[in-house]
Amino acid sequence: MFWNKAMETISGPDLRTLQLKRLTWTVRQAEKVPFYQSLLKNAGIRSDAIRSLDDLVKLPFTSKKDLRLGYPFGSLAVPLTEVVRIHTTSGTTGKPTVVGYTRADLENWADLMARDLTMVGLGPGDVFQNALGYGLFTGGLGFHAGAEKIGMTVIPSATGNTRRQIEMIEDFGVTAVNATPSYAMRLAEVAEEMGAGLETLRIGTFGAEPWSENMRRELEERLGITAYDSYGMSELYGPGAAFECEEKNGLHFWHDSFLIEIINPETGEQLGPGERGELVVTPLVKEAMPLIRYRTGDITMILDDVCPCGRGQKIARIMGRSDDMLVIRGINVFPSQIEHVLLSLPEVGEQFMVYIDRIHHLDEMTIEVEVNRDYFSGELGDLTHVQKRVAGVLRDSLNLRTRVTLVEPGSLPRFEGKAKRVIDRRGDIW
Amino acid sequence: MDTENFTIKQISVFSENRPGRLAAIARALQEEEINIFAFSIAEAKGFGVVRALVDKPGVAYKKLTELGFMVSFTDVIAVKMRDEPGGLFEIAKILGEAEVNIEYAYAYSGKEVAVLILRVDHVDDAIRRIRGAGGELLQSSLFT
Structure with a gap:
């Protein structure tokens, strides 16, 4: 089933013509943004000099850092009066990245989500x-808008209150569930505890964090569903930029809306289909926040095979990160953010170690910090207070609950050169 | 009444909650021939504080700090108790009536005497009231 067959299957010269037209428009839109004016000037390229898609390589890359430097509205190409919504995503240090949407942006995003959900066989009649x-x-x-658009009955259950979630699936005859894969595991576990069969459930769409093929098999078996992978990020509207079709063999990117490349993250050089590297995306119809060659940090490859479903080129499921970003319960965390928080707290040192475990299918992040000698009164209560304060400030800053462990001063490893502060013990996640 | 004579310096040592930490502290004290009169461990999530009354708190502080431990002195009092039913009640009653709050306490019971070590919110008040009621406190000169 297609939502927008023409755009989902567009290929060959038709696609290239559309992409070129939209790329030129996007660069013109970017020329309204001061930081892009200087990036483009430094690269010696202007929108009117783009003659073919091969000129893409002449354009500069955009990094997450570029977006952070413009906080809060430095990345907007339209006046705030035309921005109808703002989302934020975690930045690499203290400030989040702000993402703005015009009305047309929200409509385009909902259309992409509608394509995604239709592609996996959902539609009117589904709950x-x-x-x-x-x-x-x-x-x-993001999912909500697309799900309503295609006429499903949507339950905005959000996260938490897992037993109630299971009751709703049973009582409302839910046919499809959307979650992070780790929360889906939790749903499966609680359903089993409650003896709930979840007979009506047939499809699950999961994303926002890495999950392996083993986890897919387990989710499919325990929830009695077919599980599909979804891909996106706030900078590309949000979820839905790419999605698996019923083949479950790679994710279709929407090539009328995004120009994708795979590059060598070290050299920036473009790589061919089948070569593993960093995904770089140029959205083609974003009004409020145009991006040029945005470095996603996600490692994948372009798959060269033709998909029986008739849609365009796919990427492989995400295989890792080119930077040190962590995904914890669906939330992106950079170790630099943790460092930034610790520097603002005199009670503890700036050294830290991060341990990530998967406990009952949910990611738990434990941060070890050294107590500052000057703040040791000898009283246990004062230490507990320091521990709570560190956890509280981290929670406010990362939007994530963490476990904080106080350790003796001088006991954490000191690194010369590249620090290895993160020990990921989750095992099979990519 | 000079309450200073009865205000004892307890050493409080931060310790991660993992095997070998107490042994490391105890070995350091042994190396300095420091005798431990009484001690306790208070624990929170993942860490604890080792509290000890030792015969040479200054030497203990120096040695443990040199080894990288985080150490501080805490003022406590040590009250002799009758080692028989009601002994603890006698002391606790005095403090309760004096509105002195006990933050924590530990005790030891030896051949001759039982001793209650107390960390209280008002040290001077506690000393005056206990002595006023005929109670006996260990002198700080035993721990210098």
């Missing part, structure tokens, strides 16, 4: 439980 966070996180609202 869709959207168990992703609603709020600044783009996951909840």
